Amino acid sequence: MNFDDTPHEAEFRATARAWIGANAPKQYEDELRKSSLGRTALKNANILEVAKAWQKKKADAGWACLHWPKEYGGRGSSPIERVIWSQEEGPFAQLSRMFIIGHGMCGPTMMAFAREEHKRTYLPPLASGEKVWCQLFSEPAGGSDVAGLRTRAEKDGDDWVVNGQKIWTSGAHYSDYGILLTRTDPTVPKHKGLTMFFLDMKSPGVEVRPIKQASGASDFNEVYFTNVRIPDHQRLGEVGDGWNVSLTTLMNERSAIGAAVSTGFPELFEYCSSLMLDDGPAIEDRAVRSKLANWAVKASGLQYTSMRAISALSKGERPGPENSIGKLVAGSMIQDVATYALDLQGASGVVSGEDGELAGRFQAMLLRAPGTRVEGGTDEIMRNIIAERVLGLPGDIRVDKDVPFNKIPTKGR
Amino acid sequence: MNFDFSDDQKQLRDQARKFLAEKCSPKAVRVVLDGKAPYDKELWKGLAEMGFLGVAIPEEFGGAGAGHLELCVIAEEMGRANAPVPFSSTVYLAAEALLISGSDAQKKKWLPAIASGEAIGTLALFEGKGNPAPKHVKLTAANGVLNGVKKPVPDGAIADFAVVAARTGSSGRDGDISLFLVDLKGAGVAVKSLSNLDPTRGQAEITFSDCKAEPLGAAGEGWSILTQVLDRAAVLCSFEQVGGSDRALEMGRDYALDRIAFGRQIGSFQAVKHMLADMYVSATLARSNSYYGAWALSTNAAELPEAAAAARISATQAFQHCAKNNIQVHGGMGFTWEFDCHMYYRRANAMALGLGSLSYWEDQLINRMRKKNAA
Numbered sequence: 087m088n089f090d091d092t093p094h095e096a097e098f099r100a101t102a103r104a105w106i107g108a109n110a111p112k113q114y115e116d117e118l119r120k121s122s123l124g125r126t127a128l129k130n131a132n133i134l135e136v137a138k139a140w141q142k143k144k145a146d147a148g149w150a151c152l153h154w155p156k157e158y159g160g161r162g163s164s165p166i167e168r169v170i171w172s173q174e175e176g177p178f179a180q181l182s183r184m185f186i187i188g189h190g191m192c193g194p195t196m197m198a199f200a201r202e203e204h205k206r207t208y209l210p211p212l213a214s215g216e217k218v219w220c221q222l223f224s225e226p227a228g229g230s231d232v233a234g235l236r237t238r239a240e241k242d243g244d245d246w247v248v249n250g251q252k253i254w255t256s257g258a259h260y261s262d263y264g265i266l267l268t269r270t271d272p273t274v275p276k277h278k279g280l281t282m283f284f285l286d287m288k289s290p291g292v293e294v295r296p297i298k299q300a301s302g303a304s305d306f307n308e309v310y311f312t313n314v315r316i317p318d319h320q321r322l323g324e325v326g327d328g329w330n331v332s333l334t335t336l337m338n339e340r341s342a343i344g345a346a347v348s349t350g351f352p353e354l355f356e357y358c359s360s361l362m363l364d365d366g367p368a369i370e371d372r373a374v375r376s377k378l379a380n381w382a383v384k385a386s387g388l389q390y391t392s393m394r395a396i397s398a399l400s401k402g403e404r405p406g407p408e409n410s411i412g413k414l415v416a417g418s419m420i421q422d423v424a425t426y427a428l429d430l431q432g433a434s435g436v437v438s439g440e441d442g443e444l445a446g447r448f449q450a451m452l453l454r455a456p457g458t459r460v461e462g463g464t465d466e467i468m469r470n471i472i473a474e475r476v477l478g479l480p481g482d483i484r485v486d487k488d489v490p491f492n493k494i495p496t497k498g499r
Numbered sequence: 500m501n502f503d504f505s506d507d508q509k510q511l512r513d514q515a516r517k518f519l520a521e522k523c524s525p526k527a528v529r530v531v532l533d534g535k536a537p538y539d540k541e542l543w544k545g546l547a548e549m550g551f552l553g554v555a556i557p558e559e560f561g562g563a564g565a566g567h568l569e570l571c572v573i574a575e576e577m578g579r580a581n582a583p584v585p586f587s588s589t590v591y592l593a594a595e596a597l598l599i600s601g602s603d604a605q606k607k608k609w610l611p612a613i614a615s616g617e618a619i620g621t622l623a624l625f626e627g628k629g630n631p632a633p634k635h636v637k638l639t640a641a642n643g644v645l646n647g648v649k650k651p652v653p654d655g656a657i658a659d660f661a662v663v664a665a666r667t668g669s670s671g672r673d674g675d676i677s678l679f680l681v682d683l684k685g686a687g688v689a690v691k692s693l694s695n696l697d698p699t700r701g702q703a704e705i706t707f708s709d710c711k712a713e714p715l716g717a718a719g720e721g722w723s724i725l726t727q728v729l730d731r732a733a734v735l736c737s738f739e740q741v742g743g744s745d746r747a748l749e750m751g752r753d754y755a756l757d758r759i760a761f762g763r764q765i766g767s768f769q770a771v772k773h774m775l776a777d778m779y780v781s782a783t784l785a786r787s788n789s790y791y792g793a794w795a796l797s798t799n800a801a802e803l804p805e806a807a808a809a810a811r812i813s814a815t816q817a818f819q820h821c822a823k824n825n826i827q828v829h830g831g832m833g834f835t836w837e838f839d840c841h842m843y844y845r846r847a848n849a850m851a852l853g854l855g856s857l858s859y860w861e862d863q864l865i866n867r868m869r870k871k872n873a874a
Contacts, residue, residue, distance in 0.1 A: 087501060087502060087503065087504065087505075087568060087790070087793065087794045087797065088500070088501055088502075088794075088798075089500050089502060089794075090500065090501075091500065095500075355868070359869070359872065369865070369869065372862075375861060375862060375865040376858065376861050378865055379808075379812060379860075379861035379862075379864045379865055380812070380816075380861070382809065382864060382865075382868065383784070383788055383809045383812045383813040383816075383864070384784060384813075386787075386788055386791065386809050386813075387783070387784030387785070387787045387788045387809075387813055388784070388787075389787075390502070390787035390788060390790060390791045391783060391784065391787040393500065393502040393787075394502055394503060394787060394790065396500055396502070397500050397501050397502040397503045398503070400500050400501065401501070401503075408783045408786075408787070411779070411780045411783050411784070414776075414780060415780060415784070466769070466773070468776075469769075469772065469773040469776035469777070470769070470772065470773075470776075472776040472779055472780070473766075473772035473773065473775055473776045473779075474772075476776075476779060477748075477752050477775055477776070477779060478752070478756075479752065479755060479756065479764075479766040479767070479771075479772050479775065480756075480763075480764050480766055480767040481767075482767065482769065483763070483767060
């Protein structure tokens, strides 16, 4: 048991560190380091432009999408090299957030299902950040139950004509392309009538409307499709096989091993270490210490769980299922941490933004936190996944499994 | 990075699991649970023969000379099997105290006897209510004899010798405490068994009356040695707790698959599935924290105090969580003497107190994190 790099890993790390040291946009390092959930904007720069510039620079030097094949804009790296890179990239990895969906989900789906000429055309600019991609799966009628989606695609000559609405689409407002899951046959059971496409987000009939979230910010969008034409050669996988294609996309979500999940604990510990309460320093208070200790072991437990997965990668093995706990634990924890930080502030905890304590850091965290427990799989879906795939418990009873889609009830009452 | 046990260590774990599955069935545990024997002597002998008792004891003192990582994997299996033997008191407490502070003669006398299964040892620290603290140590040592009462002493009624914490000064500082080695079969020792939460591991009250004792470690160093012993034991116990958590989770999972109610497996109801998923989460966090503790213990890293406290808290919470919800998944049957669920519930809650309760370790963890941040 040790935390040492192999000689090859050490060499790779040194090369990556040297390149990052010489090329990263250091002027933003401090701000990026201090960013936390709900607050990642840069004060005097457009984070989108800074992120695109950093991504392009990485791509030009061969440091973009490390695990992708070279011919598609990647580096052909091993999984462990990718982890080492992200460790070395540190706070600058925050700048990759806008590319996560494109690089983590759309790219791999294109690689698995797109025609060769499309891969060579679309993947390199996706890797370099010159083009941004989004994923159009969720709908008002299909969130956790994504196979319940209703957006229709109907064949018309060599094209498909798409009508419907998507929702919760991260980054659609700055995306150039998207992968789109549609219903092509409503007369068969829901999982069997789906088909996947990719499309140009500037196509006529695509309308993106940012959603004003409960936090006040807008990270997600509604996307409306009105008679949008998509050529058949942009279909990914067979007609009616969209569900299996989407599973490829969703499985790639798991590849984000080693990416640190945000728990809010380091921020809270730092805060409590200097905070004065009526009776003395917060860190000396029995109740505060107990809370901190309980969160500390969750945060360290997640960190070491991730190290176990990295160790498996380092040995060329597949990581075990234990990494599936990360999002579930971190999501509700950061919400609880933020709530407690405000409790410690007393009545003034109500003040948010620049006038608030620490410029409203924990207030912003509290308001953004509910989203973390929903996006990318709700807490309840994550528990189902653990129960079914890890513990081998039975799947939920699905009353709509064998019913033609157009016969499934659409209203509760 | 290789933050995992080696193939050899995993093989040792499999070997221990197989051995315990054979020699330490729930039926065997019940012999002790039902009060028909104070501990499982046959199993103890078998553990000695397998070399498990002395796995971390150097060869020159009769052990296998393997190391603490090997001891961690065996500890996990002891917890999984709910073994009714004085393993933790003898191996984690007494043997570790000797390894840290024993003279060559003391090590030669006791360590080979531990490894061979001839001697059961324990640590006599507590004197009634309260968590580990120098101020609670009232038992006195003067002119080579001890006077005072220790309780609870784990496995005190079956132990052959004890490491005893005694007061040798009154300055109000840690240096007031010294450690002594006592042959419990000698004069001046009165032992009384105490009823306790987990009958598969006894607790006792020991009264020392002008009892002869020899110093263990330097005078006034007692508290510093004890702190190290408790940290090591916290990591080792955390592996027992991880093993127990996994077993309780498995029992709950298996029952949820077997049991039919309302015409379906109860494990198909989300209320049950999600309870089991949360148990898996606790058990996984505990395992990862314990692995870090194992690394720190085996390398004697500066991180050990913090790692030990984190492993202790995380594994204590996980075992309590898994053991109590295992009963809940079983419903009424889980609350019968006949089902094995309560054995893990008892063990989980007894272990949660043995080295000091959660509130003590929470305090320790924050102190140690602050110290690290200040450094």
